[in-house]
Amino acid sequence: MSCVYFRSSWKYEDRSLRYALLDGGHHLGAIAAAAYAFEHPLELVFDFDKAQLNQAMGFANQEWALSAAISGCTIPRPRREFRLPMPFVCGTDYFIPNPFIEQGYQATLAPVSSRQPLRSPTWHYDRSKFLDAIYQRRSARCFRKVAISLAEYQAILSALTQPIATCSQEAIAIYAVVHRVTGLAPGIYRGEERLQDGEFSAKAAYLCVNQRIAGDGAVTFFLAAHPQNYQTAMQMAGVLGQRLYLASTYYGVACTGIGAYYDEETQTFLGTEKDILYALAIGQ
Numbered sequence: 205m206s207c208v209y210f211r212s213s214w215k216y217e218d219r220s221l222r223y224a225l226l227d228g229g230h231h232l233g234a235i236a237a238a239a240y241a242f243e244h245p246l247e248l249v250f251d252f253d254k255a256q257l258n259q260a261m262g263f264a265n266q267e268w269a270l271s272a273a274i275s276g277c278t279i280p281r282p283r284r285e286f287r288l289p290m291p292f293v294c295g296t297d298y299f300i301p302n303p304f305i306e307q308g309y310q311a312t313l314a315p316v317s318s319r320q321p322l323r324s325p326t327w328h329y330d331r332s333k334f335l336d337a338i339y340q341r342r343s344a345r346c347f348r349k350v351a352i353s354l355a356e357y358q359a360i361l362s363a364l365t366q367p368i369a370t371c372s373q374e375a376i377a378i379y380a381v382v383h384r385v386t387g388l389a390p391g392i393y394r395g396e397e398r399l400q401d402g403e404f405s406a407k408a409a410y411l412c413v414n415q416r417i418a419g420d421g422a423v424t425f426f427l428a429a430h431p432q433n434y435q436t437a438m439q440m441a442g443v444l445g446q447r448l449y450l451a452s453t454y455y456g457v458a459c460t461g462i463g464a465y466y467d468e469e470t471q472t473f474l475g476t477e478k479d480i481l482y483a484l485a486i487g488q
């Protein structure tokens with residue numbers, strides 16, 4: 205069994221807790237993709253005694269455990285304390301404390317998400333082509349307002365909606381604002397259900413703090429949830445984000461994450477009281 209603990213360290217005052225947790229989720233998504241490519245089992249773990257681990261690892265207030273990825277079979281063993289304290293080694297040669305991030309991390313350690321049976325995603329990628337997608341994955345910097353095909357959209361959506369391999373349950377709704385998909389009416393969708401017809405590309409760009417990239421693509425996704433545990437839900441949104449990047453790349457479609465959006469106006473636009481966890485845009 206190998207087990208990787210994800211630590212996050214936040215070095216910049218202007219970097220929000222949202223970005224840090226989404227980035228952590230993207231890392232987990234990258235591990236999930238590698239596990240799939242090399243046919244290794246994987247379980248993501250979000251609910252464990254992070255405070256105890258932080259202390260045992262000597263992280264001080266500079267780094268914190270967020271999640272774990274387990275590959276292989278697990279053999280339960282009694283926990284043993286380290287014989288010697290672990291010295292803390294700073295990952296960089298400077299550290300700028302950020303009370304907002306520190307308080308945010310502590311405040312979102314609990315409660316524990318509800319439990320569910322472990323279900324692994326089922327993808328039907330050609331593994332060698334999928335490896336190429338992992339190597340080629342980049343964030344789109346602009347789109348040409350060109351449509352993608354319905355087949356591409358459906359394949360990407362189907363890859364996105366597979367379960368996350370974890371026993372922690374957070375119900376993440378996937379809203380898609382369709383702008384340019386050949387053969388699909390523009391409008392707001394939740395999964396495959398059409399909620400509202402309309403051409404909302406300018407509105408999507410506005411909601412994402414006037415970023416053209418959010419309206420020039422084929423589809424703008426918003427991930428939303430009533431999180432039981434914010435840390436877990438945000439990392440899961442990051443996992444889905446990485447998954448969307450890779451599925452899009454695999455099918456020849458570009459993708460970018462969008463962490464900047466107006467939360468409340470997006471909720472109103474989508475007609476939901478769920479928290480908006482993450483936005484992403486795909487297109488050509």
Ligand SMILES: Cc1cc2nc3c(=O)[nH]c(=O)nc-3n(C[C@H](O)[C@H](O)[C@H](O)COP(=O)(O)O)c2cc1C
Binds near residue numbers: 226
């Ligand atoms: C969580 C997250 C949020 C992001 N938010 C934005 C955004 O609001 N606007 C934008 O243009 N790009 C955004 N990006 C894309 C980043 O700018 C991009 O990932 C970064 O420049 C690294 O490039 P790469 O993904 O090609 O390695 C975001 C990426 C992530 C992972």
